[in-house]
Amino acid sequence: MQEPISTDTTPKKEFPIYIKGFILVIKLISYLFFTFLLGGLIGEGLTALTPQLDHTDMISGNLEHWESLSIFYLGLTIAALFCTWFFRKFIDRRPIDTIGLKWQDVGANLAKGGFWAIGLQTIVFVLLLIAGMLSIEMKTFDGVELAGFFFFFVLVAINEELIFRGYITSLLTYTIHFLPAIIVSSLLFAAVHIGNADFTWMGFGCIFFGGYLLGLFYLKFQNLYLPIGMHLFWNFYQGNILGFDVSGMAIPSLVQLKMNGLDWVTGGEFGLEGSIITVILLLVVSVFLTLKWYDELVLIQKSAKLIRV
Numbered sequence: 595m596q597e598p599i600s601t602d603t604t605p606k607k608e609f610p611i612y613i614k615g616f617i618l619v620i621k622l623i624s625y626l627f628f629t630f631l632l633g634g635l636i637g638e639g640l641t642a643l644t645p646q647l648d649h650t651d652m653i654s655g656n657l658e659h660w661e662s663l664s665i666f667y668l669g670l671t672i673a674a675l676f677c678t679w680f681f682r683k684f685i686d687r688r689p690i691d692t693i694g695l696k697w698q699d700v701g702a703n704l705a706k707g708g709f710w711a712i713g714l715q716t717i718v719f720v721l722l723l724i725a726g727m728l729s730i731e732m733k734t735f736d737g738v739e740l741a742g743f744f745f746f747f748v749l750v751a752i753n754e755e756l757i758f759r760g761y762i763t764s765l766l767t768y769t770i771h772f773l774p775a776i777i778v779s780s781l782l783f784a785a786v787h788i789g790n791a792d793f794t795w796m797g798f799g800c801i802f803f804g805g806y807l808l809g810l811f812y813l814k815f816q817n818l819y820l821p822i823g824m825h826l827f828w829n830f831y832q833g834n835i836l837g838f839d840v841s842g843m844a845i846p847s848l849v850q851l852k853m854n855g856l857d858w859v860t861g862g863e864f865g866l867e868g869s870i871i872t873v874i875l876l877l878v879v880s881v882f883l884t885l886k887w888y889d890e891l892v893l894i895q896k897s898a899k900l901i902r903v
Contacts, residue, residue, distance in 0.1 A: 599689035605667065618769055621685060622762065626782075629677040629757060637669030652704050658846060658898075660742035667749040674756045681761065688768070692898075693760040694818035703815065707823025710811075712831050714879070718871050719836055727855030730837070735848045743845065744826075751825035758783040759812040761819050772813055772895050780805035792863035797841065800867040803876035804828070810883050813891055832866050839865035 609617070634825040644665055682690050722728045758779050766775035783805035784798050832838050833845030842864045853860040861868035 601825060623856035625681050629673055632671035633673035636673050637666040637694055640665045640669045661744045664746045664749060667753060671749050671753040674753045678756050678761045692764055700819050703817055703819035704823035705878040707820040711824045711827035714875060715832055715866060718866055718869060721871055723858060727860050729852045731850040733850050740834060744830055747826050749831045750829060751822045755822045755825055759808055760818045763809050763812055767895055772891050776806055776809035779809055787841055794864050794868045796858050796870060796873060797864040797868040800873045803880055806880050807876060814887050839863055841865060841867055
């Protein structure tokens with residue numbers, strides 16, 4: 595329900611820009627700290643309740659057991675949901691639907707995101723095949739395991755998109771121009787992957803531009819479902835279908851890949867995200883869409899700032 599328009603014409607007190615910046619940084623640090631802390635505690639708690647499962651995957655860098663991975667990421671996702679709700683409602687004092695989770699056109703937006711992910715990765719995959727840098731061998735795969743990893747990547751997508759687009763990007767775009775807002779959130783998004791197995795700076799660049807593209811979609815379509823769909827299918831299609839590692843993590847797949855090229859071209863052990871072809875493709879698409887949507891995104895941002903509560 596919309597609040598009545600105030601007739602009070604007294605100018606509201608505005609803090610100096612450096613005070614606003616300081617408050618913004620404190621909010622971001624506090625949000626990330628409590629989200630990761632609570633997520634770790636809940637994840638470890640759920641892990642302790644399931645000692646029969648193998649919980650060594652995240653340490654080893656080989657994601658072989660979807661059950662244990664899902665248990666831990668369920669804890670992270672619960673924490674992300676709670677902290678995002680708490681900070682948006684009680685710290686920012688803004689409507690919770692500004693996160694972008696309105697129940698509207700959910701299926702269509704998830705499908706659009708999936709289409710973008712599959713389309714972009716297929717382009718890179720085909721180029722590597724044409725260049726003779728990949729060879730494929732089919733192998734048997736358990737359908738239950740495939741569905742299990744899909745569920746795991748659903749949790750990963752919800753968790754990370756809530757944090758980096760739903761809260762951080764929306765918070766920053768309420769305060770600063772949308773371009774630096776997306777850049778900052780994308781840098782943070784890429785930074786949390788630095789500790790992944792077989793990390794490369796090419797991979798960092800790919801995750802950064804991937805985060806930038808997700809941020810553009812989030813602001814353009816004003817919902818979190820399209821980024822969630824893109825993130826979900828980016829991981830699932832890359833790992834379980836095409837056979838690449840996902841951000842340095844080995845994933846059971848329908849196919850066995852053999853790479854015959856330089857790691858910075860094929861992606862190597864980091865996966866398709868470590869390929870310069872993926873980086874260039876994401877860069878080109880990001881620049882094109884930024885130029886195409888720039889004026890519209892400025893208007894969207896201005897209209898959103900008029901609804902200050």
